[in-house]
Every structure is written in C-alpha cells, then in structure tokens.
Amino acid sequence: MSGIRVVEVGAFMAAPFATMQLADLGATVIKVENPEGGDQVRAIGPFTAGHSSPFARLNRNKRSVALDLKSEPGAAAFRRLVQHADVLVENLRPGAMRKLGLGYDDLSPLNPGLVYVSASGWGQDGPLANLPGLDIMAQARGGLMSVTGMPGGDPVKVGVPIADLVCGLYGALGAVSALQARHATGQGQHVDVSLLESAVSFAIWEAGKYFATGEVGGPLGSAHQSTAPYQAIRTADGWCTVGAVTPKTWQGLCAALGLPELLADQRYADAHDRHGLRHELIPAIERVTTTRTTADVVAALDARGVPCAPISDYSQVFNDEHLEQRRFFWDAEHPEMGPVRQLGSAMRFSATPTRRGPAGPLLGADTVEVLRECGLTGQEIDRLLAEGAAAQSPTPLEST
Structure with a gap:
C-alpha cells in the first residue's frame, strides 16, 4: 500500500488496530490526537520509560499529529490533512465527527476520492447506534458470551477483545476494498463497521443449527459444537487439545492411546454421534491421557497425524521456538523506550513484506512535518501551535 495516505482519528482498539494493519502493509498512517493527552491508550500501563507499552505496539509504523479538532483552527488544519488523504478511519461515537463538521458528508466534497471508515459499537444507524458500546457489550449482545464458558457456569467473555479487534480487521479490509472500487469509479465511499456485527459474524455453526432446526446453542467449554473429540483433554501434568473428527484421525487417536475398544464400538463410528456421547467418550480417553504427560500425549498423537497441541500460556507463546x-x-x-518487542503481522508476502518500522510515536512527534507536507506555511503552523490548536513533541520520532 505504499503511496496510500491514511488519517486516523482513533482511540483504544478498533480504529488503531485497523490502521496498524494498513501501516504494516506500507500505507502512510497519520494518527490525529488531542494535544491534551492524546489517545487514551497512552495512559494505560504497564509503562516503560514513562510510555505505555500497549500503545507502542498498537500504533507502530504511524506518525502522530496533535490537533484540537474542537477548535476551528484545528478542524481547518484537519481538513487540509484530509484533502491529501486516501483513507480516513475513525471510531468515535456515531455523530461525533458530524458535530465537529468532519463527517463523511462534510469531507467528501473536499476530497471525492476519500474512503471514510467508521467503526463503532453498534453501527452508524439503528436503534442502538447512539449508545456506548465496548467489546464486552458486543460479545454479550452478539451472542458470544452465551456460547463461551462451561455449561451451567457464569457468563464468560473471550479472553481477548475479539469484537474490537475483528471490527478493526473488517475496517481495514473495507478500506482496501473501497480503494479497489475507486479505481473503477474514481469515487470514495463511506464504510460502516461495528463491533456488534463483527461479533455476530462469527456464528457460523450457531446460525447453521438455528436456521435449520431452531436449536439454540449454549456453552460447551472447549468442545466443538457438533463433532467429537474436538476439545481440551486432561493429562498427568496439565491439558492438551485434540481434534480427531475424521475417520483417519479417529483411528489414529485410538491407536496412539491404545484404545482399540473405542474404535471397535460402532456407537463412536461417526464424529457427530461421538459428540452426543461426549459424557462417556471423554472420560474414557482421559483414563489414558491422565497417566501420561502432556508432552507424551502430544508426541504420540503427532506420530499418528492426529491434530493436537499443548495449551500454552503467553510466557510460552512469546518464547515459542x-x-x-x-x-x-x-x-x-x-x-x-529503546527497542520495543512487537507481535508480527499474520500476513506474509513473498514479494512485498510487511513494514517493520518504529514503535508507536510520541504525541505530536510529526505535527509540524505533516502540516508542512499538506501545504501549511511556517507562519500558519506557528499560529496553530501558539493558540494550542496543535502541539509538537519536543523530541520527534523519525518516521519511516
């Protein structure tokens, strides 16, 4: 995406995660922040050398411009940024950008090719649109919490902010798709993505069951919705996961664990039938696996080509060989902060590798440089700084 210029007005997760993807892909991302503190994630620890560790990772490869969008001079400078942009990504509450005179209908006449991505809790319209919406609310209303956790247990959310993050991914995909459409039409468009619809979009198995039979799924722990064994099983020193749902892998599991009687039992011949008999199947498997270490069980299953894996905590993940x-x-x-360890991009390209540039920038690190690129004179920039409509970090981070 080299040559594509993206402006972000984002906080916390969805918009910053979307633009992180675009920045990794080579786009120039300009993160516009309030001069008074910037993105709220800057205040979330842990901290290294006084700077937020999560912020430095979520906002890598970006430039920071500090502008007060509630002031007319700051909003005017922002419009100049947008005139030079291909994409704008924002995740303020619906209507907030319009109140500032910076909504899609306000900015599109200034830049007809602008792709304007809005990420929000519930979407830009509908009865919920104006309500605050965070990840846990989207997981709750979107059904995820109804199928997560143990049967009969308390409601449980997914351990990471999955609705927020995937809303960001949909936002990035929407931006790329709208840019592709612009090649044919010459026109930008408004892209509306929400945490709620991102959460509901995961319900592939649940929708297949409900729309076919009317059955409503519930929490199954780590078990699959319709086939077995596909879940975490106990070992002598912990747990491992297994997925033996094809005839070949079911045969492999029975051979690896020395359970020929299960293979011979015709009640277990079909993965769907096994799912209905989990209450007796899993204890039968665990009578063997609880006598062996996790490493032994995984090695035995690997040798037979049975999908399996140990359950790692993040200290193990972040040091995984x-x-x-x-x-x-x-x-x-x-x-x-010095070197800031980063999670890599999940996208690997044979010819155009993802960018590995600087960590998240200091607040306002690039204000003066970016405003100059947009045609503001030194005198205009000095006035913005003097009025407090803009701010410049005293130690700018060189961007790449």
Missing part, C-alpha cells in the same frame, strides 16, 4: 524461527517477533525502535 516455532514463532522464533519464523521471525514472528521483532523489535521496533522508540526514542525513549
């Missing part, structure tokens, strides 16, 4: 050999983790430089 496979990920290390694939150079998934890398260090991004920061002027005060």
